[in-house]
Amino acid sequence: MAKQTTTAAKPAAPKARRAYDESAIKTLSSLEHIRLRPGMYIGRLGDGSNFNDGIYVLIKEVIDNSIDEFIMGHGSRIEIKIDTHTVSIADRGRGIPLGKVIECASVINTGGKYNDDVFQFSVGLNGVGIKAVNALSSRFVIRSCREGKFVExxxxxGSLVDQRTGSTKSPNGTSVQFTPDTGIFGSYNYNIEFLEQRLRNYAYLNTGLTLRFNGQNISSENGLRDLLSEEVGDEPLYPILHHRGERLEFAFTHTETYGESHFSFVNGQYTNDGGTHLSAFREGVLKGVNEFYKKNFSGVDVREGIAGAVAVRLKDPIFESQTKNKLGNTDIRAWIVQEVREAVIDLLHKNKAAAETIERKVTHNERLRRELNTVKKQAKEKAKKIALKIPNLKDCKYHRGDRKENEQSTIFLTEGQSASGSMVSSRDPYTQAIFSLRGKPQNMFGRKRTEIYTNEELYNLMQALGIEDDLEGLRFSRIVIATDADHDGFHIRNLLLTYFFSFFEELILDGRVFILETPLFRVRNKKETRYCYNDTERDDAVKTISSPEVTRFKGLGEISPSEFGQFIGPDIRLVEVNIKSLSSVxxxxxxxMGKNTPTRRDFIMENLV
Structure with missing residues (x-):
């Protein structure tokens, strides 16, 4: 990421106004438009540190085409290689028709996905994906082999540099090699764990497919059952229940954790924001459970502690954006609910031990909810607070879901009044709220949810976030932990993360929790000031700034309000909190954070530097 630099400069002279006439109207080619507005096509850009950064979307767009070939019964192996910044992907599908290779790679709305006879369950629908990869790459090479001939x-x-044709002994298939353009993405690096997770998802959803990534084979025999087994590890209360139909596959189990965790897919695409298929799956599970037990359990009791995965194949999926994070088809709800309901009843009949465990779990959830409601009532009567009068909360005007908020509302969880002082003075009061912790919060690992209500600070935090009943009431789009970069700050950060993971895991899975990065050093002279976030940036600044004065910030409270504003403004640096799998975290x-103090002490002593 580029270094932040503040320099003194003379006010720019006002620009001469240009007449708004025919000469002011521009028409861009489709690929020029992709380069000018990449966010419209691939979402965020990023540097590779986030699972959803653009460089991973480019890889996904190419692999999606190979997956579509596999779904249609052509090619059971995909080769993926990454060499520094260059990605190579090759399949053994039918290969793009040779006369259309250049058009398919460079002309918007050109492709075979519009023909239902050729592609019935496709992720790529609008002929944009591969063109976006082309437009956003400094070098892009595509090669198609069909029946002993090739076109490359x-x-x-996005501009054609060279083309070649000829004979080949290679099997049918399409290969793509590309290097994302640093002019668009800046400095970036691939996170291999992120890529492996994406490839495992492809394998789970396409049994019989082998993805070979840098020499390692990734495949799955049991589909979504394997996915859940990987995610929950040794924690399921009963063996994973699994159903696979012609268009619908799902799996679920219960764990001892709070909340519910779901993974949803459409035509192999991970829909991390869910959609109608996920809501229909949740409804179908509830109806199936209630019909089997002849009870009227509430949805919250049935789904508390559940881990589920659902995948559906549709001819005409309707996504909310090009990045396909949420499904919008409304016509699929009825048949998904019906198939899930019938399958759940059948699975419970066939798995008596699991059925008994589920009944005990749901009954236990019901009892805990009643106890929790009693504690809630007592806590509320004692507190007599309303949202805007929560101690230590400096609220903002607009919140998540407000028309003017635009998904920017942020709450900063700060370490004490001194740290929050600078932030309160420099924040945007319309979209940025501050919650000041009095000190180190209680370690909530292994504790019951009712104990939140006996801890005033954690109760107030829950109320400030609006997540007491469920995450639908979440008042902020981003929860940012802003603690000092020292041992106490890291400890407070871990205690907060333990709190969220223990009781509000969905916040992490939904990508709502972040760590604020603030500069460790200020390097300046009379003409220039540069803020540095690590030792390397500091050393570079010292070399380039003459006679520099170097200041080490020991805590957030040492940064003045006039300086702090830029660190929580448009150029804010945030690190998203994410996890590889539920079982590992x-x-x-x-x-x-557990009670194994001797083991942890031995570990610290062995690894102490």
Whole structure:
């Protein structure tokens, strides 16, 4: 990421006004428009540190085409290689028709996905994806082999550079090699764990498919059952229940965790924001459970602690954006609810032990909810607070879901009044709220949810966030932990993360929790000031700024309000809190925050530097 620099400059001279006439109207080619407005096509850009950064979307767009070939019964192997910044992907499908290779790679709204006889369950619907990869790459090479002949085309930033044709002994298939353009993405690096997770998702959804990534084979025999097994590890209360139909596959189990965790897919696309298929699946599970037990359990009791996955194949999926994060088809609800309901009843009949465990779990959830409601009532009567009068909360005007908010409302969780002082003075009061912690919050690992109500600070935090009943009431789009970069700050950060993971895991899974990055150093002279976030940036600044004065910020409270504003403004640096799998994070939290003090002490002593 580019270094933040503040320099003194003379006011720019006002620009001469240009007449608004025919000469002011521009018509861009489709690929020029992609380069000018990449966010419209691939969402965020990023540097590779976030699972949803653009460089991973480019890879996904190419692999999606190979997956579509596999779904249609052509090619059971996909090769993926990454060499520094260059990505190579090759399949053994039918290959793009040779006379259309260049058009398919460079002309918007050109492709075979519009023909239901050729592609029935496709992720790529509008002929944009591969063109976006081409436009946003400094070098893009596509090659198609069909029946002993090939066509290869090379592009640079979407412009055709070279093309070749001829005979080949290679099998049918399409291969793409591209290097994302640093002029668009800046400095970036691939996170191999993110890529492996994406490829595992492809494997779970396409049994029989092998993805070979940098020499490693990734495949799945049991589909979504394997996915859940990987995610929940040794925590399921009963063996995973699994159903696979012609168009619908789902799996679920219960764990001892709070809340519910779901993974939803459409035609192989991970819809991390869910949609109608996920809501229909949740409804179908509830109806199936109630019909089997002849009870009237509430949805919250049935789904508390559930981990589920659902995948559906549709001919005409309607997504809310090009990045396909949420499904919008309303006509699919009825048949998904019906198939899930019938399948759940059948699975419970066939798995008596699991059925008994589910009944005990739901009954237990029901009893805990009643106890929790009693504690809630007592806590509310004692507190007599309303949302805007929560102690230590400096609220903002617009919140998540407000028409003017535009998904920017943020709450900063700060370490004490001194740290929050600078932020309160420099924040945007319309979209940025501050919640000041009095000190180190209680370690909530292994505790009951009712104990939140006996801890005033954590109760107030829950009320400030609006997540007491469910996450639908979440008042902020982003929850940002802003603590000092020292041992106490890191400890407070871990205690907050333990709190969220223990009781509000969905916040993490939905990508709502972040860590604020603030500069560790200020390097300046009379002409220039540069803020540095690590030792490397500091050393570079010292070399380039003459006679520099170097200041080490020991805590957020040492940064003046006039300086702090830029660190929580448009150029804010945030690190999203994400996890590789549910099972791994629960194991890590138990090790670092549990009661195994002797083991943890030995570990610290062995690894102390």
């Amino acid at each position: 085309a090379e592009f640079s930033q 629960h194991h890590d939290i138990e090790f670092y």
